[in-house]
Amino acid sequence: MLRKYLTIWNIIFLSVFIILFLSLIYPLFSIFKASFINPETGKFSIESYRKFFHYAYYLRCLGHSIFVSLIATFFALIIGIPFGFFVSRFHVPGKSIIKTLGTLPLILPTFIGAEAWLLLLGRNGLLYNLFHRIGIDIPSIYGWKGIVLVFALQFFPYVFLMVSSSISSIDSSLEESARNLGANSWRVFRTITLPIVTPSIFAGALVVFYLSIENFGVPILIGEDYKVLSVQAYNEFISEMGGNPSMAGTLSMILLFITLSVTVLQKYWVERKSYVMSSLRPPEVKRLKPFPTFFIWFFCVFIVSFALFPFIVVIISSITKTKGPVMYYGQFSLENFIKAFKIAPRPIINSFFLATVATIIGIIFGILVSYLIVRKKGFTSYILDVLIMVPLAIAGTVLGIALASTYNKGMIVLTGTWMILVLSYFIRKVPFSIKTTSSLLHQIDTSIEEASINLGVPPLRTFIKIIVPIMLPGIFAGAILMWVTTLAELSSTIVLYYGPWATMTVEIFQRIGSADFGPASAYATILIISVLIPLFILHRVLGKDLLSTM
Amino acid sequence: MQVLLKEINKSFGNLKAIDNVNLLIEDGEFFTLLGPSGCGKTTLLRIVAGFCKPDTGDIFFGNKKVNNIPPHKRETGMVFQNYALFPHLTVFDNIAYGLKARKVSKQIIYSKIEKILDKVQLKGLEDRYPGQLSGGQQQRVALARALVISPQVLLMDEPLSNLDAKLRVGMREEIKRIQKDLGITTIYVTHDQEEAMAISDRLAILNFGKIQQIGTPSEIYFKPLNSFVAGFMGSSNLIKVNVIDYDPQKSLLETEVNGNRIYVKSDKISDKELIISLRPEWIKIADNESNKKVNCFSGKVINVTFLGSVLRYKVEAFKNLIITIEIQDPQFYEIKKEGETIFFQFGVDRPVIIES
Numbered sequence: 001m002l003r004k005y006l007t008i009w010n011i012i013f014l015s016v017f018i019i020l021f022l023s024l025i026y027p028l029f030s031i032f033k034a035s036f037i038n039p040e041t042g043k044f045s046i047e048s049y050r051k052f053f054h055y056a057y058y059l060r061c062l063g064h065s066i067f068v069s070l071i072a073t074f075f076a077l078i079i080g081i082p083f084g085f086f087v088s089r090f091h092v093p094g095k096s097i098i099k100t101l102g103t104l105p106l107i108l109p110t111f112i113g114a115e116a117w118l119l120l121l122g123r124n125g126l127l128y129n130l131f132h133r134i135g136i137d138i139p140s141i142y143g144w145k146g147i148v149l150v151f152a153l154q155f156f157p158y159v160f161l162m163v164s165s166s167i168s169s170i171d172s173s174l175e176e177s178a179r180n181l182g183a184n185s186w187r188v189f190r191t192i193t194l195p196i197v198t199p200s201i202f203a204g205a206l207v208v209f210y211l212s213i214e215n216f217g218v219p220i221l222i223g224e225d226y227k228v229l230s231v232q233a234y235n236e237f238i239s240e241m242g243g244n245p246s247m248a249g250t251l252s253m254i255l256l257f258i259t260l261s262v263t264v265l266q267k268y269w270v271e272r273k274s275y276v277m278s279s280l281r282p283p284e285v286k287r288l289k290p291f292p293t294f295f296i297w298f299f300c301v302f303i304v305s306f307a308l309f310p311f312i313v314v315i316i317s318s319i320t321k322t323k324g325p326v327m328y329y330g331q332f333s334l335e336n337f338i339k340a341f342k343i344a345p346r347p348i349i350n351s352f353f354l355a356t357v358a359t360i361i362g363i364i365f366g367i368l369v370s371y372l373i374v375r376k377k378g379f380t381s382y383i384l385d386v387l388i389m390v391p392l393a394i395a396g397t398v399l400g401i402a403l404a405s406t407y408n409k410g411m412i413v414l415t416g417t418w419m420i421l422v423l424s425y426f427i428r429k430v431p432f433s434i435k436t437t438s439s440l441l442h443q444i445d446t447s448i449e450e451a452s453i454n455l456g457v458p459p460l461r462t463f464i465k466i467i468v469p470i471m472l473p474g475i476f477a478g479a480i481l482m483w484v485t486t487l488a489e490l491s492s493t494i495v496l497y498y499g500p501w502a503t504m505t506v507e508i509f510q511r512i513g514s515a516d517f518g519p520a521s522a523y524a525t526i527l528i529i530s531v532l533i534p535l536f537i538l539h540r541v542l543g544k545d546l547l548s549t550m
Numbered sequence: 551m552q553v554l555l556k557e558i559n560k561s562f563g564n565l566k567a568i569d570n571v572n573l574l575i576e577d578g579e580f581f582t583l584l585g586p587s588g589c590g591k592t593t594l595l596r597i598v599a600g601f602c603k604p605d606t607g608d609i610f611f612g613n614k615k616v617n618n619i620p621p622h623k624r625e626t627g628m629v630f631q632n633y634a635l636f637p638h639l640t641v642f643d644n645i646a647y648g649l650k651a652r653k654v655s656k657q658i659i660y661s662k663i664e665k666i667l668d669k670v671q672l673k674g675l676e677d678r679y680p681g682q683l684s685g686g687q688q689q690r691v692a693l694a695r696a697l698v699i700s701p702q703v704l705l706m707d708e709p710l711s712n713l714d715a716k717l718r719v720g721m722r723e724e725i726k727r728i729q730k731d732l733g734i735t736t737i738y739v740t741h742d743q744e745e746a747m748a749i750s751d752r753l754a755i756l757n758f759g760k761i762q763q764i765g766t767p768s769e770i771y772f773k774p775l776n777s778f779v780a781g782f783m784g785s786s787n788l789i790k791v792n793v794i795d796y797d798p799q800k801s802l803l804e805t806e807v808n809g810n811r812i813y814v815k816s817d818k819i820s821d822k823e824l825i826i827s828l829r830p831e832w833i834k835i836a837d838n839e840s841n842k843k844v845n846c847f848s849g850k851v852i853n854v855t856f857l858g859s860v861l862r863y864k865v866e867a868f869k870n871l872i873i874t875i876e877i878q879d880p881q882f883y884e885i886k887k888e889g890e891t892i893f894f895q896f897g898v899d900r901p902v903i904i905e906s
Contacts, residue, residue: 447630447631448635448636448637450599450601450621450628450630450634451628451630451634451635451636451695452636452647453601453621454599454601454621454628455627455648455651455696455699456622456623456625456648456651456652457622457647457648457651458622459622462622466636469638470636470638
C-alpha cells in the first residue's frame with residue numbers, strides 16, 4: 001500500500017517534468033540552437049552573434065533597452081519610495097483608498113497606458129492639439145521619453161508596496177531603542193530605518209528594471225524609431241522579408257541573458273540581504289501638523305491621479321464619437337462598443353476562452369507542483385522549485401518566439417492552433433498559481449495530514465479531502481491572478497496568434513497601429529473591466545490586498 | 551491491547567534516533583515515554599503509529615505484527631502536539647471524520663459523537679470551527695476525535711505542551727480519568743517529568759535514543775539506575791565518593807569525599823569509586839555539628855531561594871561541592887543568610903548508589 005502511494009506521486013513527478021520540458025526547456029533550447037545556425041546553409045555558425053556585436057544597429061537596441069529601463073527604474077524609485085514611506089508612516093486622509101488605487105496601475109495593461117498617452121500627446125492627440133492651437137509645442141511623446149513615462153507610472157507601485165511592507169515589518173522597539181540610546185529622529189531614520197528598508201528598495205528596483213526591459217507593447221507603440229531588444233527580436237522573427245530565425249534567436253538569447261541575470265540577482269542576493277522580522281508592534285503611524293499632512297496627501301493624490309488618468313482617458317474615448325483617427329471629444333456615442341460586440345465579438349470570446357482554459361490547466365498543475373515542492377522534499381523537488389520560477393524570468397516575446405520556432409515543424413505542430421496560445425499562457429502564468437498555493441501549503445502543518453491518515457483515510461484521499469479544501473483560498477487567488485494576467489497578455493500572443501484566434505489585446509494593438517482609436521478604446525475598456533472585476537471579488541472574498549501575492 | 555516493541559532501531563543519516571529499544575506495554579496501561587527534546591521519544595511514537603518505518607525491529611499489537619500495516623489501517627488514535635484539527639471542518643465534522651472514513655452509519659455517528667462530547671465536556675460546541683475554540687477546547691476535540699474511533703492504542707504526542715500551566719494540570723487529570731474509564735492502552739510522550747509522574751502507570755526514560763530505565767513513577771524517582779535518570783527525574787545531588795570499607799553485618803558502606811566520611815546502606819560491596827544520589831528534600835538541617843552523628847556535615851550558604859512551600863539552600867560543603875537542600879514548610883524556621891554556616895544531616899538509608 002505504501003509502495004503504491006509512492007509510485008503515484010512519482011508518476012506525477014515525472015509528468016510534471018515532461019510538461020516543463022516540452023513547454024519550457026525544449027523550446028528555449030531550440031532558439032538557443034537556432035541562434036547558432038546559419039538559416040541559409042543550415043550549418044553551425046556564430047554569424048548572428050558576430051553581427052550583433054559588430055553592427056551599431058543591434059548594439060543600439062541593447063543600449064536603448066538598458067537605457068529606458070534604468071531611467072524608468074530611477075523614476076519609479078523617486079515616486080515609489082516617498083509614496084511608500086508616506087502611506088506607511090504618516091497619517092494621510094483617505095489612506096486606504098489611496099493605497100488601493102495606488103496599486104491599480106500595476107495590473108492594468110501597459111500598452112493600454114501607452115494608448116492613452118498617444119490619445120493625449122500623440123500627433124493629433126487631445127492635449128497636443130490644444131497646446132498647438134495656442135501656440136505651444138509640447139515635447140513629443142514618441143521615443144524614449146514616452147516609454148519611460150509609461151513605465152515609471154505603471155511600475156512604481158512595486159517599489160511602493162515593497163517599501164511599505166518592509167517599513168511595517170520593523171518592530172517599533174528597534175527605533176525606540178535607538179532613540180533610547182541617544183539618537184535623534186533623523187539619525188534613527190538614517191542608521192536604522194533606511195538600512196533595513198534598503199534591500200526592499202533594491203528588490204523593487206530590480207522588479208521595475210526587469211518589467212521594463214522585457215516589455216514589448218509600450219516600446220512598439222510609442223517607441224517608433226527608438227527600437228529596443230524585444231521589439232527588434234519580434235521584427236526579425238515576423239519580418240515580411242521572410243524573417244531571420246537565427247538573428248531572432250540571438251536577440252532572444254541576449255534578452256534572456258539579461259532577464260535571467262536580473263532574476264538570479266533578485267533571488268540570491270536581495271533575498272539573502274533582506275531582514276526577516278516578526279514584528280510584534282508595527283511602527284506608530286505619526287500624525288503630522290496640517291501643512292506637512294496636506295503636502296503628503298497632495299503628493300500621493302497627485303501621483304495616483306497621474307497614474308490612473310490615462311485609463312480614464314481610454315474609458316472616455318471608448319464612449320466618444322470617432323471617425324478613424326479623429327476623436328470628437330464631448331460627443332458621446334456607444335458606437336464603438338456596438339462595433340466591438342456586434343461586428344467583431346470574436347476577440348472577446350477568444351480572450352475569455354483561452355484565459356479560462358489556461359487557468360484551469362494552471363490550477364491543477366499548480367496544486368500538484370505545490371504539493372511536490374512543499375511536501376516531497378528532496379533533490380528532484382528542489383530542481384522543480386527552481387525550474388518552475390524560470391518562466392517569470394523570460395520575456396513574453398522570447399517565449400513566444402521559442403514556442404513558435406519549436407512547434408512549427410516536426411512531430412508536434414501547434415502553430416496555427418489555439419493550443420499554442422494556451423501553452424504559452426499556461427507556462428508564463430503558472431508560477432502565480434504555484435506561488436499562491438504553495439505559500440498556503442507551507443502554513444499547513446504535516447500533522448494535519450497525518451491526523452487524517454491516522455483516522456483511517458489513505459494518503460491520496462487525505463490530499464483531496466483535507467489539503468485541497470484548506471488550500472482553496474490560495475488556489476482561488478492564484479486562479480484569478482492567472483486569469484487576469486492572461487487576459488492582458490500581449491507580448492507572446494502577438495508572436496503566436498493567427499487570424500481567427502486574435503485576442504482582445506491583439507485587436508487593441510492592431511487598431512492602435514492603424515490609428516483606429518475608438519474601437520481600440522472600447523476593447524481596452526472591456527479589458528480593464530474584465531481585469532478589475534475579478535480582482536475586486538478577490539479583494540472582497542478573501543480580504544487580500546490587490547496583488548500582494550504577486 | 552498489548553503493545554510490544556522488539557529491538558527497534560532507527561537512524562536519520564548519522565544520527566541514531568532509536569537505539570535498540572525493547573518495550574512491553576500492558577493492555578489498558580498508561581505508559582509514558584519521557585526524555586529531553588531530541589531523545590527519540592516522538593520518533594518512537596511515530597513508529598508505533600506507522601508514520602515512521604524502523605530500520606530494524608518489530609512492532610506487535612497483541613499477537614499481530616503490524617510492521618507492514620500502513621498508518622491509515624493501524625487503528626491507532628493519535629493526539630498531536632499542535633492538535634492538527636482540520637481548520638475547514640466544524641468540531642462535529644472533525645470528530646466524525648474517522649467514523650465517516652470507516653463508513654459508519656449516520657445514526658451511529660450521531661450517538662457516538664454525543665457520547666464522546668459528553669465525556670470530554672464539549673457539548674454545545676459541535677458547530678464551532680477550530681479557530682473559534684480556546685486551546686483547552688481544541689485539545690478536547692483532538693482527544694475526542696482520536697477516541698471516537700475506538701482505537702486499539704491511544705497515542706499522545708506532548709498534548710499538553712501548548713496549554714498554560716494551570717490548564718495543563720486540569721487537563722492531565724481529565725485525560726487520566728477518561729483513559730481509566732475507557733481502559734484504553736495509551737502511549738504518552740512528554741518532556742515534563744512532573745506531568746509524567748502524575749499521569750503514568752509506568753514510564754520509560756529515554757536519552758539519545760536509548761531506554762535508560764523503565765518502571766513505575768515511584769521506582770524511578772526513588773531508585774534511579776543512573777545519574778541521567780536521577781538528574782532528570784526531579785533534582786538530585788550527585789556526589790562522587792571513594793569506597794573505604796564495607797561492614798557486611800550492618801550492610802554499611804564507608805565512603806569518603808574530600809576527607810569527609812559518608813556512610814551508605816548497601817546490600818553488597820561495591821567498586822572503588824561510585825556516585826551516590828541524594829535528593830534535596832532528603833537532607834535535614836541539624837542544630838549543631840556533633841561528630842558522633844553519622845552523615846552530619848557543615849557548609850557555607852551561598853544562595854537562598856524562598857518558594858513559599860519550600861525553602862531551598864545552595865550550600866558549599868565537602869570542600870568544593872555545591873549541595874542543594876530543600877526544607878518543606880519553612881514557616882516556623884529561621885532562614886539563614888548567604889555566607890552563614892549551616893549544619894545538615896541525612897540517614898544512612900538515604901543515599902542511592904548509582905552505577906557510574
